[in-house]
Amino acid sequence: MSKDFENFKMTLRRIEKKWQEKWRKQGVFDAKPEPNKRKYFITVPYPYASGPLHIGHGRTYTTGDVIARYKRMKGYNVLFPMAFHITGTPIEGISARIRAGDEESIKRNRYYISLYEDDPETVDRILKSFENPRNVANYFSSVISSDFDALGFSITWKRRFTTGDPEYNAFITWQFKRLYELGHITTGTYPILYCLKEENAVGEDDILGGDEIKPEVMEYVGIKFKLNDNLYLVAATLRPETIFGVTNIWINPEGQYTLARVNGERWIISKDSIIKIERQGYKVEVVEEFSGWKLIGKYTDVPGSDRKVPILPGPFVDTDEATGVVYSVPAHAPYDYAALVDIKRNPGEYGVKKEIVEMLEPIPIIRIEGYDIYPAKDACEKYGVKSQLEKDKLEKATEQVYKDEYYSGVLTVGPFKDWRVSDVKPKVVEWLEGMGRAVKIYEVSALKKPVVCRCGGKVIVAVLENQWF
Ligand SMILES: [Zn+2]
Incomplete structure (x- = not known):
């Protein structure tokens, strides 16, 4: 200069x-x-x-x-x-x-x-x-x-x-x-993203990388599968209409699970999910903790039917996603199909008896144009899925099947036979609630997990009363 x-x-x-x-x-x-x-x-x-x-x-x-x-x-x-x-x-x-x-x-x-x-x-x-x-x-x-x-x-x-x-x-x-006073705002009970360390509500700005991972509140339906009188295994799903095609329950055998008294009932859910449902307004009292292996080989009922289905080991189950219990619909979910093929091929490797799995076959419940009787099997073949470990291929197959079933699928069995998949979800939830078998479970959805607050605390969904909105 x-x-x-x-x-x-x-x-x-x-x-x-x-x-x-x-x-x-x-x-x-x-x-x-x-x-x-x-x-x-x-x-x-x-x-x-x-x-x-x-x-x-x-x-x-x-x-x-x-x-x-x-x-x-x-x-x-x-x-x-x-x-x-x-x-x-x-x-x-x-x-x-x-x-x-x-x-x-x-x-x-x-x-x-x-x-x-x-x-x-x-x-x-x-x-x-x-x-x-x-x-x-x-x-x-x-x-x-x-x-x-x-x-x-x-x-x-x-x-x-x-x-x-x-x-x-x-x-x-x-x-x-x-x-x-003017009626422009109101208060109510509302699910929100919540930091467990600071014990307060958090927005996108409070979350590490929040603007990139887009954290949101997602509502699952928790379906109660009965093990015996007043003891339920609560599986979380985004597609409750697939309940008619369930063949088994997946539990992570190495995961930690909890028997707890929840609102007067006895529930089995993952240990990770306890704090979440507590913050979502459930009255929870932990009775016992154990590893997933303890549940493998037991049987539950299927709500609305007289069928019994086995509990099988699913190492892919994330115990920190919703209740950590997943029900399997191999005819319509590529992950479930791949896992069922694996476990039937070699039950010993998964620690289950051959007799439990050899009779299990996918149950088709949704018809869609352009697919054979088992859409999940079609999609696995199309994307070249060889085992449940091929996550990238399974993600693509899942996205495809879920989209096609949602927009053009029609139910072929059960009380909602001939209903379109895109319309039937609230009806199925109402039907399950009528039997006392469905509850709401909230989870954080994001493009990348885990979702962590800027303070380092874990972010969950809490249901808070007296929220302004
Ligand atoms: Zn925080």
Whole structure:
């Protein structure tokens, strides 16, 4: 850079500082009451005080400043206050991660602080103070204020506040009450994404990589298969209409399962699912824990029929997905078909007796154009699936079959014979509920699992009462 330009830059900086100093001393942006002047109030969504400003902030607040200055020139008495957003979980998350020694967070915040502080000891002292979330909010709101001043924004600093101030909270409470009175909002019981470590609701912004993995609440139907009087194995499904084609139940033999008293009944579900259903409003009391092997070879009934089906080992079953119990419909689910073929080929390898599996055959219950009698078998052959371990091929086969069955499948058996698959689901759920055999189970769905909060806590679905929406 040329020396002339350097000098020119220094001169500009000096002029800038001189005028900013004068504005401050004379309080030209203070907006004192002037009854004879027309009033103008402007506010811009306040910055979240969890880090320094970025270029997008520069654009947003410059827009507000331009309008404020224009109105002043037009003779208005302009009030342009500024606040700092300090509520919500992101600031708490920063403190929690620093307290836990999370290297990435420590590195990032050290960098942020060093943008403002030269002395390494000062940087360390401020970083240490970030273990308390209040200090994170105070530090960043203070440096952002200085940055706004350096940009020359015509802010009415006498009216500075934060979203943590009691006056502000009273205002928000008033707003909610007013909207409620007018009937624009309501309260109710609602399933939401929930962090188990912080014990609070979380949104996409609170979840690690949330904008990429798209976490959502998904509703499963839990179907109760009876083992004996008042003892149920609760299998979770997204396709309850396939209940008519169930041939067996899959349990992860190495997984941990729990016998628990749930709302007065006795349920067997995975150990991982206990905390989830507790948070979903079920009254749960754990009686006993055991490995999946204990269930293998036992038989359950099939709701609405007089059939009995065996419980078989399915190493692919994820005990942390819904109830960790899955029912098998090999005629219409490629995973189930591949697993059944494997276990029939070599029952000994899976630790089951030949007699239990040799009689098992897929039960076709849905007819679709362009498929043979067993759509899952067709799809496995089309995608070249050789065993239950070929996950990529099985995913493709599953997607294809589920889509085709949903849009063009028709039930061929049972009380809903001739119903289209796309219409029948609520009817089947109602029918199962009528027999006391269906419950709602919520699970987190995401493009990639596990779903973890920024604080490091596990994210589940909780059902909370008195939620505003
Ligand atoms: Zn959390």
